[in-house]
Each structure stands twice: as structure tokens, then as C-alpha cells.
Amino acid sequence: MLPKLMQSITLPAARVEASRRQFLIGALATGTGLAIGFRLLSASPAAASETPAAGAHAFSPYVMIDGDGKVTVLSSQFEMGQGSYNGIATLVAEELDADWSTIDVKGAAGNLPAYGNIAFGGAMQGTGGSTSMVTSWERYRKAGAAARAMLVAAAASDWGVDAAEITVNKGVLSHPSGKSGGFGTFAAKAATLPVPADVKLKQPSDWKLIGNSELKRFDSARKANGTEQYTIDVKLPDMLTAVMIHPTLFGAKVKSFDASAARAIKGVVDVVETPRGIAVVGEHMWAAIKGREAVTVEWDEAGAEKRGTQQLMSMYRDLVKKPPAAVARKDGDAEAEFAKAAKVIEASFEFPYLAHAAMEPLNAVARMNEDGTLEIWGGHQFTEVYQKLAGDVAGVAAEKVRLHVMKTGGSFGRRAVFDGDVVVEAVHVAKAIGFRAPVKLQWTRENDMHAGRYRPAYVHSLKAGIDDSGKLVAWNDHIVGQSIMAKTAFEGMVKNGIDPTSVEGANNLPYAIPNQTVGLTTTDVGVPVLWWRSVGSTHTAFAAETFLDEVAEAAGRDPVEFRLSMLEPGSRHATVLKLAAEKAEWEKPLPQGRFRGVAIAESFGSVVAEIAEVSTDGNGQIKVERVVAAVDCGLAVNPDQVRAQVEGGIGFGLSAILGEEISLTDGAVDQGNFDLYTPLRIDAMPAVEVHIVASANPPSGIGEPGVPPIGPAVANAAYKALGKRLRVMPFSKSLDA
Incomplete structure (x- = not known):
């Protein structure tokens, strides 16, 4: 879509x-x-x-x-x-x-x-x-x-031989006569030759x-x-460094500020107002930070979001009990089947706001040149968008904006923004000082945590009905949460009240359930949200796959067998599930104190099944010991990279379910750094095995699909270990209770 x-x-x-x-x-x-x-x-x-x-x-x-x-x-x-x-x-x-x-x-x-x-x-x-x-x-x-064809043609012309007799290997062209030469030898001549009308790709x-x-x-x-260069490493002649003061509450605006004490600090060059706050500009980062500490700001909070997490989640819990505002999927008549089902199972799940928390906090460098061109160094994930918006701010045509696309220390969706975010903010700061010098705008970790763009918070209410034979005959999922697409350049994606990013992974379950309903109620909350690695499937897969285990238990069936019974034999889903079960030795008993859980999810064109193995310390705490993953991502261009992305996705997803949470008190974010926002520590990372399904299909996504299955797989294993369903994220809330 x-x-x-x-x-x-x-x-x-x-x-x-x-x-x-x-x-x-x-x-x-x-x-x-x-x-x-x-x-x-x-x-x-x-x-x-x-x-x-x-x-x-x-x-x-x-x-x-x-x-x-x-x-x-x-x-x-x-x-x-x-x-x-x-x-x-x-x-x-x-x-x-x-x-x-x-x-x-x-x-x-x-x-x-x-x-x-x-x-x-x-x-x-x-x-x-x-x-x-x-x-x-x-x-x-x-x-x-x-x-390659043009280089070969150039060499054939120089040597007076038939192009078909030339071989190419590791950048060297060779002929049986003994003649040879590297790519550089023939590059200039190759550029003068006709471009082949059609090229034959290798088998x-x-x-x-x-x-x-x-x-x-x-x-x-x-x-x-350490020689790889990122935006944080950019150094230009006479470059200044800026840091931001953003409002504590989302939607607040600058009312007034006093920068007299800041301007007195050695190395502080200027303090300027931008549409999103106050920028302190210094000769270097330390001066800018010390200057920021000396600025006092009075905020206009009339239009700010002032509700805290407890209020918001209470509202969500109330909404999820009511009929959904919109319906994303409706197959058959689920309500009629619930009325005659042998068993009806119900559960609700809660998911908090989550930060992207990339290793390199947001940054960008802006410089206006004498010829009127604007140069911007940064993590340009949406290049045309940033180019146009930056030009609008600077008052130059988009074709006068030159983007230097820098490598970036992580994004997870954070740099793919609709309004240009830190890129536009850097141009605002440079403009505010008259473009008299290049400006690097560098957010601190606290800026990164406090300034918004989170994975939305959600609540799910699920209901399932099984018949006398243990078959799943009815399914209902009501989702409550914010829209990522609404009020953005992509709001055209919202059709009939349905933001596809809110329901993906829920409205396309692969299981043969004859009666399904997926409803959505979108909330109006002033907390800025954005896609987060694997987007909707971060919550929909957890809710569906964890609840599916509850249904399997109520039906008295094995979780793997139960899933396979509802999957088309030979399908991608069935294939990866069988492969994961085989490699994890699902049928083989585990040593005492070890427990397994399974989950499967499709996202971004790829299907991943994961089986998690956990242990418990006897005091209500779990440790994820091992994860076996099977993935069908089409043809694996770089198998080692595929494994790395699945491994990384597992660590990323584990981090979220075990301890990560953005919470708000009276509208203000509580977490500012990794002391309170707690990513996975290295000693909590399990051993991971990744098995790739051989495929001749074109490549599909792999950067995100490893994330969705890990949460439910661990939750399903944890239930066996603790006898307690973990339905509120992060698990630390339930495990420490």
C-alpha cells in the first residue's frame, strides 16, 4: 500500500x-x-x-x-x-x-x-x-x-581481438594471447563506446x-x-557547534528566554530561537553545552500535551472495551461463532511508547556557500523531502540544496521523518546566525530521548473461540493507539479510519481462521510518534502469537502443531516453522529448568519463525538462553549479513520487551538517558542460530523481520517457566511485581 x-x-x-x-x-x-x-x-x-x-x-x-x-x-x-x-x-x-x-x-x-x-x-x-x-x-x-561489457569491448578494440575471447576476473581483463589489463586501463575508452542495448546477467x-x-x-x-566517518565526525573550516533546548512538554512554544548568562561564557557565539526551541551556538560542543545550562526559558504551554502515561493507558483500556471506531478486516461472523463456541478465551495486551535510541544521536551540518548553494551533511533517509524542506527554510530552490549522504550510527526509523526534523532544525540555526559559518547541530542523548518520535503506545483486546474438536473458529482483535500516518504527508494512506501501520501483522494473519474481525480505534494524543523497527508488527505479532499459545493450551494442542494445522502445507510460513522446530529439536525434552516458546511473523515480505529457550532463577526472573530462527527472505544476497540482521533484530526486540519504556508524568518524558531507559546488556544476549531457507525468489526485507517474533516466543516460554502470562510490556513490570 x-x-x-x-x-x-x-x-x-x-x-x-x-x-x-x-x-x-x-x-x-x-x-x-x-x-x-x-x-x-x-x-x-x-x-x-x-x-x-x-x-x-x-x-x-x-x-x-x-x-x-x-x-x-x-x-x-x-x-x-x-x-x-x-x-x-x-x-x-x-x-x-x-x-x-x-x-x-x-x-x-x-x-x-x-x-x-x-x-x-x-x-x-x-x-x-x-x-x-x-x-x-x-x-x-x-x-x-x-x-563489464563496455570494458570488455574497449579491451577487445585495443588488442584487436574478439570480445568473446576475453575473460574478466577480480578487476582484470585477460586474453589467451597473454594480454591483460585492469579496469582502470580501459575505463576512459569504454566510456566512448556504445552502451549495450541489452545486457545478459549471470546465471x-x-x-x-x-x-x-x-x-x-x-x-x-x-x-x-575507527576510521569510518559519520555525521558526528564532520569537521569543516570555521564550523560552529549548536545544541538545542526543546520544551519539556510536547506542543509547548517559546514564550521568552534570557541568554545573557550564556553569552558571557567563553566559547559561546550566539543563542537563537528556532521554531522548535532555543539553540545555543558555540565554538565547540563543550561551550555550547555549558551555555545551554545557563539559558532560562519560559514556555507557553497552553497547547501542550499534559497527560501522563497512567492517564493515557487508562483511557486506552476504556476504549478497547468499546466497539472499534473502524474495521480493518471482517471475515465471516465472529460474534455468531463466539455464541456457540465450546470455549471462548479473552486477553488484553499493553505496549508502551518506545524510543529508537540509536547509537549516534541525531545531528546534521549546514553550510551556505558564496554561490548560493546550501550544503547539508546528515543521515538523509528521505532525501527529496529534506532537500525541498531545507530549501524552503533557507529561501533557495531545491536544486540549490546539495545533500551529503552520510553513514549513520543507527536509525531504526528515526531519521525517516516527514518534516525534516534535525536537518531542517540545523538549517534554521544556520539561518538564525546569518549563515556566517557552517553549523553542526548535535543533539545530546537527552534531546534524543525527550524530543519525541516514539513507537506509539497500544492496547489490544483479543478474543478467540474454539469448537469441540479444538479448532479455532473465531478471532477478534481490537487495537487502540495513535496513527503514525495521520497529519503527515502520508495521511492519504489512512483509509476509512484505518492507518495500515497500526494494523499490519494483525489484519493479514496467515492462519486459516474462518471468522475474523480486526478493529481499530485511533487516539488523538499530542505525543509525537513514528515508525520504529518493524513498525506495526512490533505489537500486533506479539499480541497475536502470544494469544495463539493461550488458545492452543485451551484446545489441548501443541503450539507448533496447532499453528501448522492452520497453515497451508508447503507455504513459506509452514516451511520456516518446521525448519525452526527441527533445528531447535522441539520434540526433544529439555533439561530441567529450561523452557521453550515459539512464534512466527511475516513482515516486509519475509517470514521468520523463532523458538526461544529460557531458564528461571527460581525467584520469578527469566533469562533467554538460546534462540533458533528460521527465515525466508527470498534470495540471500549476503547470507552473513542476513544472519547479522536477524541476530540484531532479536537483540533489539528482546531489549524492548524486557525493559525498555518511555513513560510520561504530566506530559513530560521521564527517561533521559540509558540509566532509566535500559537497553539490553551484553550479558543478557542469548546464543542465536539463524537458518536461511534456500530460495530462488528475488530478495525481500531483512533489516526488520527478525524483531516481531522474539517477544512472543520469549513470552510463551516464560509462561511455561513461571506459570504466568506476560501481557504488559516491558516484562520487568510483571517480573518484578
């Missing part, structure tokens, strides 16, 4: 600049598919980035090969630790037959026809929804194949890199030795 909305979004695209004497290969998104293009850049950077004639497709490179043979892949997808750069590099290097050690990847922006996310209908350049491999799978392979049997479990990430060494 998301792509249909994005097809209607049109934003100006900025120009892409590149240096001279480079061989460029580009793939353009067209109405009928992909067209491969290239050109040799002229000596003039301006000429190299000229706007195409009206009606022509804007050209933008996917691959650059320079004179020394270095291959640079220009990624349409944003790298935030999920490995999209590595995956896209693998696609190009495979078809190009490049030397993996010569590969580098840089973020690219500014050309919608070339870089638009195909999974979003090509209407915007954006990274999200675990679509990086989906949007890159064909066009980046074609770009690599076209580059899977010929792949050396795609699907190679031994292939390590090209950027691992840089991350290990």
Missing part, C-alpha cells in the same frame, strides 16, 4: 556532481523498466551535471571506475548499519567481476528518475520498509553488467559473490579501526 501513496509525491531533485575523467554507468527508472546509460564527464563540473533537456531522463551514475581501477558504487539507499551498501556493492561487483578489495560505496542523492525507490513506486528516494535489496536487485546488477550457477556466506563486509575494517 505504501508505494501507491508515494507515487503521488513529486519533489524537486538536486543535481549530482562528480569529478572529471571517470567512467560512469547509470540505470534509469522508466515506465517500462530500466535503461542503462553512461557518459564520460567533461572537464567542467558544471557541464557534467547539466539538467537534461525537457522530457529526457536525468542521468545519474551507479558505478564509477577511475584510472587506478577503483570501483565506487553510488548507492540510492541510505546506510545506517543494516548493510545496504554492502548488499548493493555485491550486486555490482558480481556482474562486473570486480576485485572486492577495490570496492567502495558512497551515498547518492539528487536524481529521482535514477534513485527513486522502486518499492515506493519510484516516486521518491527513500530508505525504509526493508526495501534496499528489493529496489536495487535488478538495476544495480544491470549497471555492473553494462560496465546463479556462475555467482561468486551473491549468496557467498564467506564474503565479509567491505567496510568492516574501517568500522573496527
Whole structure:
């Protein structure tokens, strides 16, 4: 559904600049598919980035090969630790037959026809929804194949031989006569040759890199030795550093402020007001922070959200008992079946607000140049959106905004925002000081925790009916919570009162239940919310899969057998469930003090089953000892990366269910750092096994699908260990009670 909305979004695209004497290969998104293009850049950077004639497709490179043979892949997808750069590099290097050690990847922006996310209908350049491999799978392979064909043609021309006699291996072209040369030798000439009208992609049997479990990430060494550069590392001549003072309550505005004491502090350059608060600008971070401590602000809280968590959750509990405001799914007549069911089971589940808590707090760098171009360094997850909004703030056209797409220390959805957030805020600060110097706006962890954009809080009320044979015949799920899409650029996604991100994972259960109803009541709360890693499935999968175990118990059936009885034999869901059960030895008794739980969930086109094994200390506390995961994500481009993402998703999901929570008191967020917001500690991370289902289907998502099943799998195991259902998140609330 998301792509249909994005097809209607049109934003100006900025120009892409590149240096001279480079061989460029580009793939353009067209109405009928992909067209491969290239050109040799002229000596003039301006000429190299000229706007195409009206009606022509804007050209933008996917691959650059320079004179020394270095291959640079220009990624349409944003790298935030999920490995999209590595995956896209693998696609190009495979078809190009490049030397993996010569590969580098840089973020690219500014050309919608070339870089638009195909999974979003090509209407915007954006990274999200675990679509990086989906949007890159064909066009980046074609770009690599076209580059290879042109290099071979150039070598054949130089050597006076048949191109079919030339082989390519690890960046070297060779001929049986003994002639050979690297990519750099032929790059310039290749750029003068015709682009192949069609390129033949390798057969899977010929792949050396795609699907190679031994292939390590090209950027691992840089991350290990600290040389990888993030926005927090950006340093520009005369650059100033700014920190923010945001209101304590959401919706509050600046009424007045006194910065006289702050301006007296050595190193403080200025204190300015922005639409979202007060910025303290210093020569360096320490001066800005000390200045911030000296500023006093009076807030206008007339329109602020002043309800605390207890009030909000009490309201949600009342609402969930009433009929839903909208219906997302209705199959058969669940109410009629409940009336004649042999057993009816009911339960409610509560989920708190959650922070994204990425390792690198939000930041951006803004600089206005003498030629009127605005440059912004940052984690540009929605490039066109940020480009246009930044231009609007600065008073320049979008094509005058140049985005430097930086690698980012995590996002989990936090940098994919509708209003430009910290990027726009950085431009506001730079503008407020007259653009007299570059400004790095760096949020502290407290800014990150207090300034909003959380996974929404939800309450679910579920009801199930089983017949005399133990068959599940009726199912009802009423969900209460905030809409992520409403009042944003994507509110067109909300149809008939249903925000799809609120019900995904609930309104598409894979089980054959003849009578199902899924209802939604959307609340109006002033707490800013946003998608959070695996979005709706973070709560819907937990509620459904935990409740399903309760139903299986009431029916007197094994949880795995019960699920399989409602799944199509041979389906992806049945396959991963059987694989997980086999690898976890589900049928084999566990040692005393160990307990298992199972869950399965589909999200972002992939299906993951997880079996958690827990122990208890006898005092009501549990420890997750082992998790066995089976995943069908289509073809695994980088199997090692797939395993890493599932492992990371399991840790991320565990962290949320065991102890993470954003709570509010009278509208103010209680947590400010990792002393009160408690992510998973390393000693709580279980041993994880990931088993990938072999598939010839195109790749589907993997950055998020590992998250949804872990919570219910652990909750189901914990019930066996403790004899207590854990229905209120985080578990610490129930386990410590």
C-alpha cells in the first residue's frame, strides 16, 4: 500500500556532481523498466551535471571506475548499519567481476528518475520498509553488467581481438594471447563506446559473490579501526557547534528566554530561537553545552500535551472495551461463532511508547556557500523531502540544496521523518546566525530521548473461540493507539479510519481462521510518534502469537502443531516453522529448568519463525538462553549479513520487551538517558542460530523481520517457566511485581 501513496509525491531533485575523467554507468527508472546509460564527464563540473533537456531522463551514475581501477558504487539507499551498501556493492561487483578489495560505496542523492525507490513506486528516494535489496536487485546488477561489457569491448578494440575471447576476473581483463589489463586501463575508452542495448546477467550457477556466506563486509575494517566517518565526525573550516533546548512538554512554544548568562561564557557565539526551541551556538560542543545550562526559558504551554502515561493507558483500556471506531478486516461472523463456541478465551495486551535510541544521536551540518548553494551533511533517509524542506527554510530552490549522504550510527526509523526534523532544525540555526559559518547541530542523548518520535503506545483486546474438536473458529482483535500516518504527508494512506501501520501483522494473519474481525480505534494524543523497527508488527505479532499459545493450551494442542494445522502445507510460513522446530529439536525434552516458546511473523515480505529457550532463577526472573530462527527472505544476497540482521533484530526486540519504556508524568518524558531507559546488556544476549531457507525468489526485507517474533516466543516460554502470562510490556513490570 505504501508505494501507491508515494507515487503521488513529486519533489524537486538536486543535481549530482562528480569529478572529471571517470567512467560512469547509470540505470534509469522508466515506465517500462530500466535503461542503462553512461557518459564520460567533461572537464567542467558544471557541464557534467547539466539538467537534461525537457522530457529526457536525468542521468545519474551507479558505478564509477577511475584510472587506478577503483570501483565506487553510488548507492540510492541510505546506510545506517543494516548493510545496504554492502548488499548493493555485491550486486555490482558480481556482474562486473570486480576485485572486492577495490570496492567502495558512497551515498547518492539528487536524481529521482535514477534513485527513486522502486518499492515506493519510484516516486521518491527513500530508505525504509526493508526495501534496499528489493529496489536495487535488478538495476544495480544491470549497471555492473553494462560496465563489464563496455570494458570488455574497449579491451577487445585495443588488442584487436574478439570480445568473446576475453575473460574478466577480480578487476582484470585477460586474453589467451597473454594480454591483460585492469579496469582502470580501459575505463576512459569504454566510456566512448556504445552502451549495450541489452545486457545478459549471470546465471546463479556462475555467482561468486551473491549468496557467498564467506564474503565479509567491505567496510568492516574501517568500522573496527575507527576510521569510518559519520555525521558526528564532520569537521569543516570555521564550523560552529549548536545544541538545542526543546520544551519539556510536547506542543509547548517559546514564550521568552534570557541568554545573557550564556553569552558571557567563553566559547559561546550566539543563542537563537528556532521554531522548535532555543539553540545555543558555540565554538565547540563543550561551550555550547555549558551555555545551554545557563539559558532560562519560559514556555507557553497552553497547547501542550499534559497527560501522563497512567492517564493515557487508562483511557486506552476504556476504549478497547468499546466497539472499534473502524474495521480493518471482517471475515465471516465472529460474534455468531463466539455464541456457540465450546470455549471462548479473552486477553488484553499493553505496549508502551518506545524510543529508537540509536547509537549516534541525531545531528546534521549546514553550510551556505558564496554561490548560493546550501550544503547539508546528515543521515538523509528521505532525501527529496529534506532537500525541498531545507530549501524552503533557507529561501533557495531545491536544486540549490546539495545533500551529503552520510553513514549513520543507527536509525531504526528515526531519521525517516516527514518534516525534516534535525536537518531542517540545523538549517534554521544556520539561518538564525546569518549563515556566517557552517553549523553542526548535535543533539545530546537527552534531546534524543525527550524530543519525541516514539513507537506509539497500544492496547489490544483479543478474543478467540474454539469448537469441540479444538479448532479455532473465531478471532477478534481490537487495537487502540495513535496513527503514525495521520497529519503527515502520508495521511492519504489512512483509509476509512484505518492507518495500515497500526494494523499490519494483525489484519493479514496467515492462519486459516474462518471468522475474523480486526478493529481499530485511533487516539488523538499530542505525543509525537513514528515508525520504529518493524513498525506495526512490533505489537500486533506479539499480541497475536502470544494469544495463539493461550488458545492452543485451551484446545489441548501443541503450539507448533496447532499453528501448522492452520497453515497451508508447503507455504513459506509452514516451511520456516518446521525448519525452526527441527533445528531447535522441539520434540526433544529439555533439561530441567529450561523452557521453550515459539512464534512466527511475516513482515516486509519475509517470514521468520523463532523458538526461544529460557531458564528461571527460581525467584520469578527469566533469562533467554538460546534462540533458533528460521527465515525466508527470498534470495540471500549476503547470507552473513542476513544472519547479522536477524541476530540484531532479536537483540533489539528482546531489549524492548524486557525493559525498555518511555513513560510520561504530566506530559513530560521521564527517561533521559540509558540509566532509566535500559537497553539490553551484553550479558543478557542469548546464543542465536539463524537458518536461511534456500530460495530462488528475488530478495525481500531483512533489516526488520527478525524483531516481531522474539517477544512472543520469549513470552510463551516464560509462561511455561513461571506459570504466568506476560501481557504488559516491558516484562520487568510483571517480573518484578
